[in-house]
Structure formats: structure tokens, C-alpha cells
Amino acid sequence: MAAKKFYVLPDLPYGADQLEPYITEGQLKLHHDKHHIGYVNGANAILEKLDKARKEGTDFDVKSTLKELSFHVGGHILHSLFWGNMAPAGKGGGGRPVGLLAEEIDREFGSFENFKKEFTKAANSVEGSGWAALTFCRQTSRLMIMQVEKHNVNVYPMFRIFLVIDVWEHAYYLDYKNERGKFVDAFWNIVNWEEVNRRLEELLKS
Ligand code: MN
Numbered sequence: 535m536a537a538k539k540f541y542v543l544p545d546l547p548y549g550a551d552q553l554e555p556y557i558t559e560g561q562l563k564l565h566h567d568k569h570h571i572g573y574v575n576g577a578n579a580i581l582e583k584l585d586k587a588r589k590e591g592t593d594f595d596v597k598s599t600l601k602e603l604s605f606h607v608g609g610h611i612l613h614s615l616f617w618g619n620m621a622p623a624g625k626g627g628g629g630r631p632v633g634l635l636a637e638e639i640d641r642e643f644g645s646f647e648n649f650k651k652e653f654t655k656a657a658n659s660v661e662g663s664g665w666a667a668l669t670f671c672r673q674t675s676r677l678m679i680m681q682v683e684k685h686n687v688n689v690y691p692m693f694r695i696f697l698v699i700d701v702w703e704h705a706y707y708l709d710y711k712n713e714r715g716k717f718v719d720a721f722w723n724i725v726n727w728e729e730v731n732r733r734l735e736e737l738l739k740s
Contacts, residue, residue: 539581540578540581541574541577541578541607541610542574543566543570543574544614546562546566546617547617547618547621548621550562550563550566552622553620553622553623553627553724556623556720556721556723557620557709557724558708560708561706561708561709564708565700565704565705566613566617569613569702569704570609570610570613570614572609573605573606573607573608573609573610573685574606574610576602576605576606577603577606577609577610580599580603580606583599584599604685605684607686608682608684608685608686608689609685609686612665612667612682612685612695612698613700615695615696615697615698616698616700618729619696619698619726619729619733620721620724620725620726621725621728621729622724623723623724626726626729627724627725627726628722628723628724628725629727630646630727631646631727631730631731632727632728632731633731633735634731634734634735634738635727635730635734636731638670638677638734639677642677643677650722652679653666653668653679653699654718656681657699657701657714657718657721658714658715658718659681660682660683660701661683662683662684663683663701663702663703664681664682664683664684664685664687664702665681665682665685665698665699665700665701666679666680666682666699667679667680667681667682667695667697667698667699668680668695668697668698668730669693669694669695669696670694670696670737670738671690671693678690678693680693680695694733694737696730696733696734696737697730697733699718699721701714701717701718705717
């Protein structure tokens, strides 16, 4: 196995000011540089703790450790997906779904408008902090919306996620205060549909 034993914070795939006015530079920097890295560091600290405990043969609270690890790993993975499924408005961001994704959305939801409405409701109605995500079920060949609480609750096991929106308050409070709905509406202007379609195609090939 390669030496890659810990998580790494990915760079944003665009400048931090490039998602304005929908996400401001200050908001995006805070989210990526302070919050996302918190999950990377949190997960790595637990991995180090596990390495140490296993090496030294010391006891640790397995249940609470794994619960915490699930939270931090979930946070890291979902944020990494989130940065990649956005792009500057008019430069890859916004517009409508393309390719196979567009076909699958029409097939499952009837129209992009229907999908957008349902996904928006999923995002707006997450209890507390969480995510709305778009996934694909291999057993039924259906697109499915997943509503994640925190970073790891209500997840369908083994379902590849290819579009997410973060609706933790830390994702939008500088720009929209407590108005999650305004942030979710703004999000549609910066969705990178090419990338979301690419992820779906990749999933179907594998
Ligand atoms: Mn977040």
C-alpha cells in the first residue's frame, strides 16, 4: 500500500472570489479554510489515536471513537464533493443539467423543474445541520435524493453521491444570515452540471 495514510484538504478548484455574488469570498474562505480543515484534522487525529492505541495495545472507547470518525470522514468527503460540483456562474456554473444526467433527471423526476423543486425542499427541510445529495441506486437504476443529517446520518450505504449542497449554517451565515432558503436558491446559479454529469457517467461505467 502507498504511504497515503491520512486525509488531505483539497484546494478549491477556483479562486475563492469566483463564486460571488452567490457565495462571497469571505464566506467561502471561512468554510473551506476553517470548517473543512476541521474535519480533515479531526479524522486524522482519530486515525493517529487508533494507530497509537493499536501499537501500544492500549484500550480506547471503540463505540464513541468510530462514531466520531464517521462524522469527520463524512464531513471531509462531502465537502470535497461540494467544492467540485460548483463552478463560477456563467463559466461552467449554472444553467441546466447536460448529457446523460439531463436524461436521467427527466426520466426520474419528469422534468428538471420538478427535480429542482424536490431537491430544494430536501435541502431546506434538513433538520438542524446537514446536506441534500443526489445519488443513484444501482438496484433500481433510479436517481435518488438523499437528505443527510450532520455529515453521516440517513446515508444510504454504498450509494455514490454526485451532487451535494451543504446546508449547515456555517455554509451561508455570513452571506444570508439565517436564511437557508436564499442560499439554496442562489446555489442553482453555480452548479457545475458538466462535472455532475461526468460523475454520473463514471459511476455507470464502473
Ligand atoms: Mn460545511
